[in-house]
Amino acid sequence: xxxxxxxxxxxxxxxxxxxxLRCHQTENHRYMYWYxxxxxxxxxxxxxxxxxxxxxxxxxxxxxxxxxxxxxDFLLTLESATSSQTSVYFCAISGLENTEAFFGQGTRLTVx
Amino acid sequence: xxxxxxxxxxxxVSEGALVLLRCNYSSSVPxxxxxxxQYPNQGLQLLLKYTSAATLVKGINGFExxxxxxxxxxxxxxxxxxxxxxxxYFCAVSDRNFNKFYFGSGTKLNVKP
Numbered sequence: 604x605x606x607x608x609x610x611x612x613x614x615x616x617x618x619x620x621x622x623x624l625r626c627h628q629t630e631n632h633r634y635m636y637w638y639x640x641x642x643x644x645x646x647x648x649x650x651x652x653x654x655x656x657x658x659x660x661x662x663x664x665x666x667x668x669x670x671x672x673x674x675x676d677f678l679l680t681l682e683s684a685t686s687s688q689t690s691v692y693f694c695a696i697s698g699l700e701n702t703e704a705f706f707g708q709g710t711r712l713t714v715x
Numbered sequence: 716x717x718x719x720x721x722x723x724x725x726x727x728v729s730e731g732a733l734v735l736l737r738c739n740y741s742s743s744v745p746x747x748x749x750x751x752x753q754y755p756n757q758g759l760q761l762l763l764k765y766t767s768a769a770t771l772v773k774g775i776n777g778f779e780x781x782x783x784x785x786x787x788x789x790x791x792x793x794x795x796x797x798x799x800x801x802x803x804y805f806c807a808v809s810d811r812n813f814n815k816f817y818f819g820s821g822t823k824l825n826v827k828p
Contacts, residue, residue, distance in 0.1 A: 634814045643724070645805055645820040646759075653814065661815075693758060697814055702747050702766045704807075704816050706758035 606630050607707040609694050615713045622681040624710050626694030628674075635677040636695040636704065637661075637669065639688075646693065652677055684714045717742045717808045721819035729827045734778075734793040736822050738806030741787065747809040748789040749816070750780055752802050759805060765789060776800070801826045 606629030616622050626635060634653055638646040638661075648661030650669040658669050666688060668680045681688055691711050695704040722737040740746060747766050751759040763774025770782040776799075780791045789806060806819040 636816070638818075643820055645719075645721075646818040648815065648817070651815060695759075695816070697816075702809065702811075703749055703761050703764050704809075706751075706760075708758045709756075 607694060607696055607705060609692075609707040609710050611710060612708065613711045615715060616684050618685060618714055619683050622684050622712065624679045624692055624694075624712070626677045626679070626707060628677075628696045630696060630698065630705075631674060632696040632698035632705075633674075634697040634704075635671065636697075637667075637677065637679045638693045638695065639663065639690040640693060640709070641690050649679065649692075681712075684712075686714050688712065689714045717746065717810050717815075717817045719806050719808050719817055719819035721806050721822050723822050724820065725823045725825065727825040727827060728796045730798055731795050734791070734796045734800065734824065736791040736804050736806075736824065738780075738789045738791065738819060739787050740789060740806070740808045742808055742810075744810065744812060747811050748780075748782060749807040749809065750774065750778070750789075750791050751805045751807060751818075753805065753821075754802050762791070762804070796824075796826045798826050798828065800824060 608627045636651040637649040647663045652658045652671045694707040697704045718741045720739045749764045750762040765782045773779045803823045
């Protein structure tokens with residue numbers, strides 16, 4: 604398995620609070636991604652990174668921000684959590700030598 | 716722009732029967748195509764990938780898929796379903812220029828005894 608660790612694995616938070624999810628990789632891969640998974644929608648790209656401090660928006664970026672200060676860490680922040688952000692969040696990585704993405708185990712976030 | 720359409724959110728087959736999961740894609744550049752499988756409460760695992768070599772691609776667990784450019788399709792098949800194949804399957808397309816991955820909405824495969 605690719606060395607990807609997501610933390611926390613589960614979180615319950617209140618509406619309006621900020622939340623940060625962490626993705627840590629040990630593969631030294633260039634590309635990192637945050638997806639959300641919702642029934643009927645598959646996986647939708649929130650943000651992705653193509654290098655340290657280099658990030659770009661995905662399909663569903665509103666209400667989310669990201670940061671990547673080191674190759675191994677990619678943080679996803681919900682600036683003010685809403686119930687519509689209740690979802691399962693997946694981090695993925697990919698390298699220049701790969702064509703596919705490798706996925707973490709996911710973080711289940713519930714906003715109440 | 717890239718997009719993926721998976722026909723059928725739920726597919727049910729009997730054990731030993733043919734599995735056929737459909738995927739059509741849209742891409743402005745020659746695509747990379749993938750099938751992933753997800754078991755309950757787990758991440759996604761790569762089943763197989765097409766990267767412009769052979770159009771018939773073989774993957775793990777007896778699955779295979781055929782890239783048909785004229786039909787913009789990449790359907791997943793397995794000759795004989797096993798109970799352990801019950802899972803959700805996702806088709807994905809990659810923009811090879813930017814390494815972004817776009818996923819279909821998924822197909823849940825149920826295998827009946």
